[in-house]
Amino acid sequence: MTLLPRKRDGHPPAHTPGYKSSVARSPSRALISGPASPTELSGPTFGHELLGKLDNNLVVNFTGQPAIGERIIVHGRVLDEMGRPVPGALVEVWQANAGGRYRHKKDGYLAPLDPNFGGCGRTITADDGSYEFLTVRPGAYPWPNGPNDWRPMHIHFSLFGPSFGQRLITQMYFEGDPLIPRCPIIRTIADPSAIERLVAPLDMNRAMPMDCLAYKFDIVLRGRRQTMFENQMEGM
Amino acid sequence: MVQPLDYLPETPSQTAGPYVHIGCTPNFVGIHGIYAEDLALKPFPAEAPGERITVTGSVIDGTGTVLRDVLVETWQPGADGRFGPGAQGFCRMPSSLETGEWVLETVKPGAVGPNAPYIALWIVARGINIGLQTRMYFEGDDLSSDPLLTRLEHQNRIPTLVAKKTGDGTYRFDIRLQGEGETIFLDM
16 A cells, blocks of 8 residues: 655645745755655544544533534545545544634734633544534634734644545635635645635535534545555565 | 546645644643543553653754744554554654643554664644654664665765664654754655
């Protein structure tokens, strides 16, 4: 089994001066490619016994009382580059509250904390690769980068597929947010079609009448390839 | 015209940002009550066989400043060179919010195939646009036939992948993101 090589032009490069934090934190030498070993190809597995009942319900998982904000379902499938579903993937999310404030001592934004919103959730994908969360739509917020930079509404996603070499952290954005093209972090990605793949469309098929709207966000992990020709005897 | 190659492109990476702890180690930043405990605090149970080691490290930026908001994940086989079961061998370490140090208490991994024993690392933080992959080998081990290390053009950079022995069962491993002594990062 091998992992498909990562196509780096669909990702942000390390050094992106428009996002100032990257300047001193980006490697300047070339990445080294070599033969992956079973360590990069394997990875931990997480069972459903890890999960609490409300782990994927950010509306109530902090105190049991509902958080303030626009109720939304965020759902989708985790696939690999071959288009195959990835079952058993650990999906962890974190986000600001509806006012754009994180529950973190380093966030001093004016918007208040919501006493009933913690800001994290997790789930494990089903056999068809599907996952879903119930949450509130996060607010946009200002951040220290340029003189007046704002993050669009977003949810952070951490993905753990079967291989440690597939590890991925990304961010989901919301259809129609005018801050998307202005965001220096989004603009670290040069390819406009790659940016579009981070924007979740409104999904009225999953919205629940008189309850919540829904957004659909599919995620693709690096492909894992195994063919009979890769298992042939040495020298054949 | 030809048939389309209808593979899917990998979802683009975005930085983990300054609040990665909220999602990955919420209890570490005082968000209690959602998960009973943070994921993968220890890679192995106390009774796991093998030599117990402690690795202390930090991640340092191009100005020489230690990162205090970095998250380091490690994945390794047990002392017998086998993986698992379950999540055994996986550890998630937020660096200290005060000192930037992280501490990995684990068992020394066994060799896998022709590779010298090593632990795989994945590093994310604010300012890191795509998670950085690297490896940690161990001072004192025979590294002379490791398939990755032997093919490196710049052999003088190998020490950046080797944890220094500081005592009986203790090692030090500092990761330099940029500049002099820059750690080798991998794309594999």
